[in-house]
Each structure stands twice: as C-alpha cells, then as structure tokens.
Amino acid sequence: MTGIRKWGQPPILQISASFRRQRGNWGLTPFSWLRANLFSSWLNALTTLLLGYLLWRMVPPLIDWAFLDAVWTAPDSKACRAASGKGACWAFVAEKHRFILFGTYPYEQHWRPALASLLLIALWAVSALRVCWKWWLIPAWTAGLAVIGILMWGGIFGLAYVENERWGGLILTLLLTTFGIAFAFPLSIVLALARRSRMPVLQGLAVGFIELVRGVPLISLLFMASVMLPLFLPSGVSIDKLLRAQIALILFAAAYLAEVVRGGLQAIPAGQYEAADALGLSYWKKTLLVILPQALRIAIPPLVNSFIAFFKDTSLVLIIGLFDLLSTIKVALTEPAWTGFGVEAYLFASIVYFVFCHAMSRYSQNLERELARAEEGRRR
Amino acid sequence: MKASVGNPRLRALVYQAAALAVALIVAGYLVSNTLANLAERSIATGFGFLGREAGFSIGETTFMSYSAADTYLKALAVGVANTFRVALIGIVAATVLGTLIGLARLSRNWLLAKLAGGYVEFIRNVPLLVQLFFWYVLITENLPLPRAALEPLPGVYLTNRGIFFPVPAAHPAHVWMFAALIAGIVAAFLFTRWAARRRALAGSRPPVLEIVLALVLVPPALVYLAGGTPTEIDFPRLSGFNFAGGTAFTPEFAALAGGLVVYTAAFIAEIVRAGILAIPYGQFEAAYALGLRRRLAMRLVVLPQALRVIVPPLTSQYLNLTKNSSLAVAIGYPDLVSIANTTMNQTGQAVEGIAIIMAVYLAISLSISAFMNWYNARMALKER
Numbered sequence: 001m002t003g004i005r006k007w008g009q010p011p012i013l014q015i016s017a018s019f020r021r022q023r024g025n026w027g028l029t030p031f032s033w034l035r036a037n038l039f040s041s042w043l044n045a046l047t048t049l050l051l052g053y054l055l056w057r058m059v060p061p062l063i064d065w066a067f068l069d070a071v072w073t074a075p076d077s078k079a080c081r082a083a084s085g086k087g088a089c090w091a092f093v094a095e096k097h098r099f100i101l102f103g104t105y106p107y108e109q110h111w112r113p114a115l116a117s118l119l120l121i122a123l124w125a126v127s128a129l130r131v132c133w134k135w136w137l138i139p140a141w142t143a144g145l146a147v148i149g150i151l152m153w154g155g156i157f158g159l160a161y162v163e164n165e166r167w168g169g170l171i172l173t174l175l176l177t178t179f180g181i182a183f184a185f186p187l188s189i190v191l192a193l194a195r196r197s198r199m200p201v202l203q204g205l206a207v208g209f210i211e212l213v214r215g216v217p218l219i220s221l222l223f224m225a226s227v228m229l230p231l232f233l234p235s236g237v238s239i240d241k242l243l244r245a246q247i248a249l250i251l252f253a254a255a256y257l258a259e260v261v262r263g264g265l266q267a268i269p270a271g272q273y274e275a276a277d278a279l280g281l282s283y284w285k286k287t288l289l290v291i292l293p294q295a296l297r298i299a300i301p302p303l304v305n306s307f308i309a310f311f312k313d314t315s316l317v318l319i320i321g322l323f324d325l326l327s328t329i330k331v332a333l334t335e336p337a338w339t340g341f342g343v344e345a346y347l348f349a350s351i352v353y354f355v356f357c358h359a360m361s362r363y364s365q366n367l368e369r370e371l372a373r374a375e376e377g378r379r380r
Numbered sequence: 381m382k383a384s385v386g387n388p389r390l391r392a393l394v395y396q397a398a399a400l401a402v403a404l405i406v407a408g409y410l411v412s413n414t415l416a417n418l419a420e421r422s423i424a425t426g427f428g429f430l431g432r433e434a435g436f437s438i439g440e441t442t443f444m445s446y447s448a449a450d451t452y453l454k455a456l457a458v459g460v461a462n463t464f465r466v467a468l469i470g471i472v473a474a475t476v477l478g479t480l481i482g483l484a485r486l487s488r489n490w491l492l493a494k495l496a497g498g499y500v501e502f503i504r505n506v507p508l509l510v511q512l513f514f515w516y517v518l519i520t521e522n523l524p525l526p527r528a529a530l531e532p533l534p535g536v537y538l539t540n541r542g543i544f545f546p547v548p549a550a551h552p553a554h555v556w557m558f559a560a561l562i563a564g565i566v567a568a569f570l571f572t573r574w575a576a577r578r579r580a581l582a583g584s585r586p587p588v589l590e591i592v593l594a595l596v597l598v599p600p601a602l603v604y605l606a607g608g609t610p611t612e613i614d615f616p617r618l619s620g621f622n623f624a625g626g627t628a629f630t631p632e633f634a635a636l637a638g639g640l641v642v643y644t645a646a647f648i649a650e651i652v653r654a655g656i657l658a659i660p661y662g663q664f665e666a667a668y669a670l671g672l673r674r675r676l677a678m679r680l681v682v683l684p685q686a687l688r689v690i691v692p693p694l695t696s697q698y699l700n701l702t703k704n705s706s707l708a709v710a711i712g713y714p715d716l717v718s719i720a721n722t723t724m725n726q727t728g729q730a731v732e733g734i735a736i737i738m739a740v741y742l743a744i745s746l747s748i749s750a751f752m753n754w755y756n757a758r759m760a761l762k763e764r
Contacts, residue, residue: 037488037489037490038489038490038491040488044488044489047487047489047491047492048489048491048492051489051491051492051495052491198392199392199395199396200396201396201397201399201400202395202396202399205399205400205403211745211746212738212742214745215738215741215742215745215746216703216737216738216741216742216745217703217704217706217717217737217741218703219706219707219709219717220706220717220734220737220738220741223717223721223724223734223737224734227724227730227734228414228730228731228734230417231413231414231417231418231730231731232410232413232414233413233417234413234416235413235416235417235420308505312505312506312507312508313507315507315509315510316509316707318509318710319707319709319710326507326509326510326513330513340521342513342514342516342517342518342521343514343517343518343521343522345517346510346513346514346517347514349510349513350506350510350511350514353505353506353507353510354502354505354506357504357505357506358501358505361504361505
C-alpha cells in the first residue's frame with residue numbers, strides 16, 4: 001500500500017493515513033521495513049539521507065564530548081580546564097553531588113535528607129500503584145510525612161536540630177511539590193465545586209480567584225509571597241521564606257487543578273445528578289458519593305499532567321532565593337574553581353528533572369489506557 | 381416560602397452571605413495589617429513614586445530611548461515594551477517551529493517522526509528555567525569572543541556578546557514601505573469580507589488568495605521602487621572588542637527568546653498533531669464526493685475543522701509563552717517583571733510594584749481570552 005499514491009489525495013491525508021499505518025509496518029522483513037518507512041518515495045529517501053548525514057556529522061562528536069573525551073572524576077578543575085572544548089566535565093557533578101543533592105544541610109548529617117528523599121519517592125511510587133488505592137494510603141502518608149519531618153528537623157531521638165533555612169537540594173524540590181499538591185488538591189475541589197454551584201456569590205469568588213491566579217505569571221505570585229506576605233501579617237509575627245514560597249505555590253497549583261477538576265465535573269452526564277436527586281440525596285451526599293468519585297476518576301490523567309507541570313514549576317523558587325535542586329546547582333557553579341562548566345551542570349539538571357517527569361508522564365499514559373479499558377469493560 | 385432550615389433558597393442565601401462575609405473580613409484584616417505595617421516602616425502608599433527619577437540604566441530597550449535620568453514610569457514602560465518584543469517574536473517563531481515539528485511527527489519517514497517525537501518528549505519534561513540557564517551559559521560561556529566569532533552565514537556572527545546580523549541600512553523609504561504594507565493588509569481584510577458577502581449572495585467566488593497576496597505584497601514593492609531602490613546593507617564589523625553596525629540580539633534576549641521558542645514549540649507541535657489527527661478520513665472523501673478539488677477541499681472542509689480544534693489550545697500556549705517570558709528576571713533580560721523588581725527594591729513600594737505586574741499580565745490574559753471567546757462563538761458548530 002505504501003508507495004502507491006491515490007489520485008488527488010491531499011498531502012495531509014497521506015500523513016495521517018501513514019501515521020495510522022505505522023504500527024502495522026513492524027511485522028515486515030528488515031528490508032521491506034526500510035523500504036516502507038525510510039525510502040517509500042524520492043522525497044522520503046532524500047529526507048532520510050539528509051537526516052542521516054546530519055546525524056552522522058553531529059552524533060559522533062557529541063558522543064566523544066559527552067563520554068569518550070569527558071573527565072569523569074578529578075580532585076580539582078585542572079583536568080577539566082585542560083579538556084575544555086573537547087570533553088565534558090562530569091567531574092563537576094561528581095565533586096559537587098553532595099551539595100547539589102543536599103544543599104547546605106550539615107555535611108555529616110546528609111544521610112537524613114537522603115533517607116527522607118527515598119521515603120518520599122517510595123510513598124509516591126506506592127500511591128501510583130492502582131492495587132494500593134486503599135484507605136490505608138492516608139495513614140501511610142501521615143506516618144511517612146511525620147517520619148520525614150523528624151528526619152529533617154531532628155531535635156528528638158538524638159538527632160541534632162536543623163533549622164529549615166539549611167534545607168536544600170532534591171529534598172526541597174520534592175517537599176515543595178508534595179505539600180503543594182497535598183494542600184492544593186482539596187482546595188481545588190472546593191474551588192471547582194464553588195465555580196459550578198448555582199450560588200452567584202460563591203461562583204463569583206471562585207471565578208475571581210481562579211482567573212486572577214491563572215492570569216498572572218507564577219513569579220509575580222512568588223514575589224508577592226516573599227515581599228507582601230510579611231506585610232499582610234500583624235506586626236511582630238514573622239513567617240519563614242520556605243513557608244511563604246509554599247503558600248504561593250499552593251495557591252498557584254489550586255487554581256490550575258481547579259480547572260482540571262471542573263473539566264471532570266463537566267464530563268459527568270446530567271443523568272447522574274438527576275438520579276442522585278431522585279434518590280433524595282442531599283447536596284453533600286450527592287457530591288461526595290455520586291459525582292466526585294466519577295469526576296475525579298475521569299480527571300486523573302490530566303491531574304497527573306498538572307502534577308508534572310507543577311513539579312517543573314517548583315524550580316522557580318530559585319528566583320526568590322530558596323535552595324531547591326536547580327538553585328544548588330547554580331550556586332555550585334559560582335565557586336571560582338568551577339565556573340565555566342554551566343553546560344554540563346544544566347544538562348545534569350535536565351536529566352534529573354527529565355527522569356522524574358518522564359516517569360510520571362509514562363505513568364499517566366498507561367493509567368489513561370488502563371482506565372479507558374476498565375470503562376469499556378464496565379459498559380459491556 | 382417557609383423560613384426554616386430546610387428551605388433551600390434561604391439556605392443558599394445564608395451560605396452566600398457567610399462566604400462573602402468571610403472573604404470581606406479576611407481582605408479587611410489583610411489590608412489593615414498591611415496599612416499598619418507600611419505606616420510603621422514609614423513607606424508612603426500610592427503611585428507617586430512613578431514620577432521620580434529611576435536612577436538605574438537598562439541594558440536594552442525596544443522602540444524607545446531611555447536613560448537613568450528618566451522616571452520609573454518610563455522604566456516600566458520600557459519593561460512592558462521589552463516583554464512585548466520577546467513575546468511577539470517568540471510567538472511567531474514558536475508557531476512556525478511547532479507546526480513543522482507537529483507535521484514531522486506525523487511524517488511517513490520513520491527517522492523524521494522519531495526525531496520529532498524525541499524532541500517533544502525531552503523538551504516537555506525539563507523545566508523551562510533549566511533550559512533558559514542552559515541556553516544562557518551556552519551563549520555566554522561557550523561561544524567565542526567577538527575576535528574569533530563564528531560566522532555560520534555571511535554577515536551573521538555568533539559571539540559571547542550576542543548574535544549580530546546585517547540589516548538594510550536605514551532609509552526614508554522604509555517607513556513608507558511599512559505604511560504601504562499596513563494599508564495593503566487593511567485593504568486585503570476589507571476585500572475578503574466583501575468577497576465572502578458576494579459569495580453568499582451570488583454564489584461565485586473571485587480568486588481570493590491571489591488578490592489578497594497581491595494587495596499585501598505589491599504596494600510595499602512599488603514604494604520600494606519609487607523610493608529609489610535602496611540597496612545598501614549595514615553589515616556588522618569588528619571594532620575594538622565588539623561588533624558595531626548591523627543589528628544584534630543580546631545574549632539575554634537570544635537565550636530567553638530561544639528558550640521560549642524551543643519550549644513552547646514542543647507544546648504547539650502536540651496541539652497541531654492532535655488537530656490534524658482529529659479530522660476523520662471521511663471528511664476528505666466527502667469533500668471529494670462533492671466534487672471539490674484538492675485545494676478547495678483543504679481550505680473549505682479540512683482546515684476550518686482542524687483550526688477549530690487547534691486554535692483554542694494554541695492561544696493558551698501563546699498566553700503561557702507571554703507569562704513565561706517573566707522568567708527573564710532569572711537571566712537578566714529587562715522585561716516588565718525584572719524592572720518592576722528593581723523598582724521595588726529601590727523604592728520599597730512592593731504592593732504597588734506587584735499590582736502593576738499583575739495588572740499588565742491580567743490585561744494581556746483577559747484580552748486574549750476575550751478574543752478566544754469571540755473566536756469560539758464565531759467558529760462554533762451552527763446546528764440547523
């Protein structure tokens with residue numbers, strides 16, 4: 001079928017038809033696979049050759065730079081300076097990994113944020129498994145967060161006290177994300193319900209908040225939190241930087257999540273509301289037992305996508321001077337011995353963020369497929 | 381209507397009154413605290429500071445000149461203009477790149493489709509701020525000094541001081557060419573409206589595309605010829621430690637615009653791909669069955685439907701790009717947020733500074749969403 005051109009077919013049609021066909025082409029012999037996918041027409045062959053040439057020119061030097069000629073470990077930056085321009089300086093990452101991961105946390109206590117990070121990642125991983133979507137997740141999270149709090153702050157069980165100004169690195173990114181979502185999610189449900197309610201005042205307040213927050217950049221909210229929150233409080237009451245940033249992030253995430261939840265609510269057929277009304281359920285019973293379970297289920301995949309976006313957005317706290325993962329990398333680069341290796345440093349940051357975000361996005365895609373299959377099974 | 385707990389309308393009123401009261405009390409509490417704190421720190425409220433001398437210089441300006449002796453108001457205006465410049469250039473470039481990558485992902489060429497897919501997957505999963513820092517250090521630390529500038533195209537120089545390229549030397553004819561272009565666009569717009577009305581009335585359709593292209597392109601060309609065909613080109617030349625002449629993107633602008641384009645293009649690519657895949661095969665077949673030729677089928681049947689799917693998410697990406705341009709503050713491009721930040725640090729007028737930032741972005745957001753609603757209403761399926 002490939003290679004045969006229907007008369008008068010518009011190019012866009014060929015594109016989308018070939019896209020649909022692509023999966024079937026894997027069952028062919030290698031030679032016919034090449035013909036079908038890389039050399040089906042003159043134009044196609046030309047594209048392949050051109051791209052092949054570009055890759056051949058670019059990929060080997062890149063591999064040389066990133067692996068073969070790279071400096072992997074070095075006690076100081078001299079070896080890196082010598083290889084400058086020819087090989088990457090991964091020694092920067094090797095040398096600075098403790099500071100990048102844990103910030104200014106006391107050096108001999110680094111096992112505490114390390115353990116806390118692992119615990120937090122494990123909690124997220126367990127919560128991602130559908131077999132674990134049970135009531136015990138709530139006490140598990142509560143206990144987990146309590147343990148993390150004890151690990152990070154210390155002050156009991158013989159652990160030295162560490163004030164949260166010294167927290168930094170990966171754990172800060174993870175904590176900002178976790179607490180941001182944990183508080184923003186319930187708030188977003190309230191906002192979405194208020195926006196969908198028939199009470200004009202509630203609706204107006206919800207719409208006003210959501211549109212205001214979504215209409216301005218996150219930076220302006222973070223600035224507001226860092227310079228205006230202290231003004232909002234009665235004089236004498238102070239609130240630390242981390243908490244201020246966390247409040248801004250929560251409000252920001254709540255507005256975006258509220259729109260996702262609203263999308264889920266809108267997807268519920270009117271018949272569900274009518275059926276609940278016919279059973280004589282009150283508003284809260286109807287919402288909690290009939291509407292929300294279905295709406296949130298529909299909203300899970302887009303919610304995970306919002307979580308990914310939020311995880312990426314926490315990097316903005318760097319601008320108001322918190323030491324998250326990106327910030328520790330940036331600070332590590334300011335040490336005179338190691339200036340000039342920014343490309344390697346930010347590639348490393350990209351890889352760390354990519355690993356987390358890619359895992360979440362893969363998960364969201366699988367979940368979407370699984371939920372769609374479950375839905376189909378129920379309909380049948 | 382009985383006044384009891386069970387009366388839903390009364391209950392709704394009570395809930396709303398309570399919500400409003402809570403909102404007002406919280407707002408009042410915050411405002412009174414703020415006023416008390418400001419009085420305590422003896423910071424004057426109000427926008428009077430805007431008329432004072434700013435006293436800081438700005439690295440680059442768009443369409444206006446500025447010096448440290450100008451007022452804060454002028455400085456903020458420069459910031460707004462810089463934001464618009466990076467947003468406009470970014471939107472145009474991201475749309476082009478995003479559309480190309482979206483189409484590439486649907487290509488029947490396996491290699492091209494996979495490369496485009498890898499691009500989208502990687503770029504979307506790395507924070508924009510990391511990417512901006514990456515481009516910035518790539519330009520400032522890894523490009524050569526002006527003396528050893530890279531010259532990928534004749535007259536285009538890549539250096540760690542910025543990207544330099546030639547422009548036609550300033551000539552009075554350019555202003556008139558621009559005016560002729562605007563006049564041509566207005567004429568083309570009026571003509572398409574007239575053509576659409578005429579088609580509705582008479583059924584026949586003049587060759588719209590050709591005439592529109594002629595209306596837009598011919599007047600500037602004629603003015604160019606009448607203005608004496610200025611051919612002089614201003615090339616950047618090395619003088620001292622830097623380039624002079626031509627025009628330049630500063631490293632900050634290049635990193636910000638480049639980062640925003642690369643990032644947003646990945647999202648636009650997905651939108652374009654989804655829009656094209658959303659059109660059922662039958663739509664093409666039906667158009668052919670009606671006897672439409674290829675171009676007409678495309679223009680009258682396929683594109684309007686694809687655009688209906690593509691345009692709403694596309695506008696929200698434009699809005700995201702504009703809001704994301706505020707990350708400029710992290711790499712030192714003087715956009716609105718970064719100038720407002722400097723202003724706040726100098727004057728202590730935090731409340732006013734943040735109010736200005738929010739007001740400007742809200743105005744942009746609300747006007748774009750007003751446009752969206754208008755477009756959706758126009759494009760909505762009219763069922764008969």
